[in-house]
Every structure is written in structure tokens, then in C-alpha cells.
Amino acid sequence: MSVPREVIDTLAAARLPVIAGHVTPDIDALGAMLGLARSLPSSEAAVVLPSPLESQKLQFLKELSNGVPIVAPERMELADVVVVVDTASTKRVNVSGHWEAIAQKLVVNIDHHTTNPDYGRINWVEDNASSTCELIWKLIRAAGWNLDAATAGLLYAGIYSDTAGFSLPSTTADCLEAAADLVRSGADVDRIGCRIARSQERHEFDLIRKVYHNTHVVAEGRIAYSTLTYDEIASCGCSPQDIDDQVSIPRSLSGIRVAMLFSEGEKGIIRINLRGESGTAVLPLAEKLGGGGHAYSAGVRIRGTMDEVVPRVLVEAGQMLGLRQETALF
Ligand SMILES: [Mn+2]
Incomplete structure (x- = not known):
């Protein structure tokens, strides 16, 4: 064009x-x-x-x-x-x-x-x-x-x-x-x-350490996600603006199809960065949850606590991937 x-x-x-x-x-x-x-x-x-x-x-x-x-x-x-x-x-x-x-x-x-x-x-x-x-x-x-x-x-x-x-x-x-x-x-x-x-400040590095630490792999290796609560972000000396592309950490795992980062930059609002690998479009999932973006890179914000939002989104992601009912998501 x-x-x-x-x-x-x-x-x-x-x-x-x-x-x-x-x-x-x-x-x-x-x-x-x-x-x-x-x-x-x-x-x-x-x-x-x-x-x-x-x-x-x-x-x-x-x-x-x-x-x-x-x-x-x-x-x-x-x-x-x-x-x-x-x-x-x-x-x-x-x-x-x-x-x-x-x-x-x-x-x-x-x-x-x-x-x-x-x-x-x-x-x-x-x-x-x-x-x-x-x-x-x-x-x-x-x-x-x-x-x-x-x-x-x-x-x-x-x-x-x-x-x-x-x-x-x-x-x-x-x-x-x-x-x-x-x-x-x-x-x-x-x-x-x-x-x-290659210019990580110490506080950003500490945040990444938490992203690694909090990473879970579920759905038989097809979904990897990590979480950052409001208190965790604050305890590293970071602000919501420091949450950028850290979803690249769960995304870097071999064999995954969906990577997600749940971050609570603002108390009570969970931002979710979604990334799709191996041709898995995540935009439909983001749109279903009220967000938007690109086919393989999308995002959404949902009001709630981490404990409420994470399972809800995992279930939706599992459905999108067409997982069998008995596939473990949690
Ligand atoms: Mn852009």
C-alpha cells in the first residue's frame, strides 16, 4: 500500500x-x-x-x-x-x-x-x-x-x-x-x-528475576505464563511503565504456543500481554476478553485480582487451543 x-x-x-x-x-x-x-x-x-x-x-x-x-x-x-x-x-x-x-x-x-x-x-x-x-x-x-x-x-x-x-x-x-x-x-x-x-537497570533486572521465578508452564507445555503483582512491581523499585516486553521470558520456552504476562501495574487492574508462537493467533483471545492488538501480539486489561483473572484467562486460552477437558491448566 x-x-x-x-x-x-x-x-x-x-x-x-x-x-x-x-x-x-x-x-x-x-x-x-x-x-x-x-x-x-x-x-x-x-x-x-x-x-x-x-x-x-x-x-x-x-x-x-x-x-x-x-x-x-x-x-x-x-x-x-x-x-x-x-x-x-x-x-x-x-x-x-x-x-x-x-x-x-x-x-x-x-x-x-x-x-x-x-x-x-x-x-x-x-x-x-x-x-x-x-x-x-x-x-x-x-x-x-x-x-x-x-x-x-x-x-x-x-x-x-x-x-x-x-x-x-x-x-x-x-x-x-x-x-x-x-x-x-x-x-x-x-x-x-x-x-x-543491553542496558538493564538493577531494578529492571530484579523485575525480570521475578518474571522467571513466577513463570508457570501448563497445558502440557503449550501455555507459559508469568505474573507480577502490584506489590512485587513496587518491591523491585519499578513503576507500571517498566512493564514492557517481559512476556518474552515465558515466550522464550521451547514448544509453547501461547505466552502470557499478567501484571498489576495499577492496583485491581490486571494487564495481560499475549503472544502466540508457531502460528497461534492470540488476537481472538484478546478480543474475546475485551482487548486488541495484532494477530500474534495482543493485550487486554481486566479488572480484578490476580487470583481471579489468571484462572479465567487460562480457561479461555485452553478453549482457544482446543485442549481436551482433562488437560491440566493449573
Ligand atoms: Mn507498534
């Missing part, structure tokens, strides 16, 4: 564009926000982040962004275009006052989540793209805007992160071509790789 002309024209003409992403921003969302802000023709382009970035993992993106302004709500009111990137639904838009605050604006929705319902006035959703950063790269190249080394680094980081270091099925030839062009444009592969994959 080529970049819709309407997206290029609207963004090229924007005088006071503001770019938003999703709640609990990840590297793809933040890289896309900051990278787009740096490349848009308007010198007034800015991003909005209602709460400060607490996660250490994301700080390098702010360093790379080299002073892209983060705007206050007042500036949002003046915005002539609001670009929402990497955000699957209106309820996940990360602006103060939530979606209602921008619903009347000229919203341009750029995303790669299959479940995105085209909530913008202009929508560009490509669910076969590896990442939103890949789409922003495509947009910049199609529009002929500036792509300097810092922008290249931001976008490369998002692609690297969303493909788990170019290892997931979403790593298409197009994705690698985007990455190659970003490296030629100056993305610092070693620095970004180091900041994403």
Missing part, C-alpha cells in the same frame, strides 16, 4: 501539528511521535505526553529527539491537526482529557494494529507493517521530508523493538529495506541496540 496522498497533503499543510500516541508509550509509539515531529515541514510540530516518562528504557529516545517540544494542554487547543500514531483505539489515546479532548479536531490516524477501527478523520492503517515507525519512514520518503541521523535513529529503534530485534514474522523484506535506509541515513545501530537490549 502506498502512502495516501491525503495524509501527505494534510501533514504538509499543517501549521500547528501536535502528535499523540498511546497510554504507557512504548519505543515504537515514542519513536514514531518524535521522529514524525522532527521531519514534518512545520517548525511548530510538537508531541504531547500528559505524564512524564518514568521508564529508563525510553529516555534515550528523548535524548535522540534533540529538543522536540512536549506541549501543554493549552497548545493542544490551538492544534490545527492532531496526528495519533500507533494507537489501536480511541480509549488508548494518551492526551489529557482523553479522546473527547481531540474528537472534534482534524485527527490523522497512523497505525499498524489490525483492530484499529479507523477512528480518525483521515486514516492510514497498514496491519502488515512491522511497526508504526516503518510507516513514518515510508511517509517521510514518499513526501520528501528531511530525514537526518537523529530521526533515523528514532525510527530504527521503533522497528527494532516492535520486531523483537528483527526476529518476528513481521520482519518483512520491506521492513528490512526501511531499516537499511535508516542505517544509511545515520541510525546508530550499536548505540540503539545497546540501549534497548
Whole structure:
């Protein structure tokens, strides 16, 4: 799919564009926000982040962004275009006052989540793209805007992160071509790789230790999951923003088909990261529980305690896998 002309024209003409992403921003969302802000023709382009970035993992993106302004709500009111990137639904838009605050604006929705319902006035959703950063790269190249080394680094980081270091099925030839062009444009592969994959702070390391410790393998080896309660997260000195891709730990077990991480970042709300292996789509399970995402990488939040939510989700996962009644889930 080529970049819709309407997206290029609207963004090229924007005088006071503001770019938003999703709640609990990840590297793809933040890289896309900051990278787009740096490349848009308007010198007034800015991003909005209602709460400060607490996660250490994301700080390098702010360093790379080299002073892209983060705007206050007042500036949002003046915005002539609001670009929402990497955000699957209106309820996940990360602006103060939530979606209602921008619903009347000229919203341009750029995303790669299959479940995105085209909530913008202009929508560009490509669910076969590896990442939103890949789409922003495509947009910049199609529009002929500036792509300097810092922008290249931001976008490369998002692609690297969303493909788990170019290892997931979403790593298409197009994705690698985007990455190659970003490296030629100056993305610092070693620095970004180091900041994403080999820069654990002690508290994050302690959290991972807990994820390993709490990992259970059930359903005859087909489901692996781990849990992090509110108190466990706090006892490591971590915040909810530190819960990122630790589901990769139960996922790394050989032979599993579904990996899950249950985390209680907020008391009484369990966030579940779901990952499918060996062609097992987890999106139907996430959607059944009220969440969304991609075919093999999805998520949902459920109100309740760990003891209530875990068995409920395991039963649903077992059903999805078509397990025999007597297969042990607990
Ligand atoms: Mn993404």
C-alpha cells in the first residue's frame, strides 16, 4: 500500500501539528511521535505526553529527539491537526482529557494494529507493517521530508523493538529495506541496540528475576505464563511503565504456543500481554476478553485480582487451543 496522498497533503499543510500516541508509550509509539515531529515541514510540530516518562528504557529516545517540544494542554487547543500514531483505539489515546479532548479536531490516524477501527478523520492503517515507525519512514520518503541521523535513529529503534530485534514474522523484506535506509541515513545501530537490549537497570533486572521465578508452564507445555503483582512491581523499585516486553521470558520456552504476562501495574487492574508462537493467533483471545492488538501480539486489561483473572484467562486460552477437558491448566 502506498502512502495516501491525503495524509501527505494534510501533514504538509499543517501549521500547528501536535502528535499523540498511546497510554504507557512504548519505543515504537515514542519513536514514531518524535521522529514524525522532527521531519514534518512545520517548525511548530510538537508531541504531547500528559505524564512524564518514568521508564529508563525510553529516555534515550528523548535524548535522540534533540529538543522536540512536549506541549501543554493549552497548545493542544490551538492544534490545527492532531496526528495519533500507533494507537489501536480511541480509549488508548494518551492526551489529557482523553479522546473527547481531540474528537472534534482534524485527527490523522497512523497505525499498524489490525483492530484499529479507523477512528480518525483521515486514516492510514497498514496491519502488515512491522511497526508504526516503518510507516513514518515510508511517509517521510514518499513526501520528501528531511530525514537526518537523529530521526533515523528514532525510527530504527521503533522497528527494532516492535520486531523483537528483527526476529518476528513481521520482519518483512520491506521492513528490512526501511531499516537499511535508516542505517544509511545515520541510525546508530550499536548505540540503539545497546540501549534497548543491553542496558538493564538493577531494578529492571530484579523485575525480570521475578518474571522467571513466577513463570508457570501448563497445558502440557503449550501455555507459559508469568505474573507480577502490584506489590512485587513496587518491591523491585519499578513503576507500571517498566512493564514492557517481559512476556518474552515465558515466550522464550521451547514448544509453547501461547505466552502470557499478567501484571498489576495499577492496583485491581490486571494487564495481560499475549503472544502466540508457531502460528497461534492470540488476537481472538484478546478480543474475546475485551482487548486488541495484532494477530500474534495482543493485550487486554481486566479488572480484578490476580487470583481471579489468571484462572479465567487460562480457561479461555485452553478453549482457544482446543485442549481436551482433562488437560491440566493449573
Ligand atoms: Mn507498534
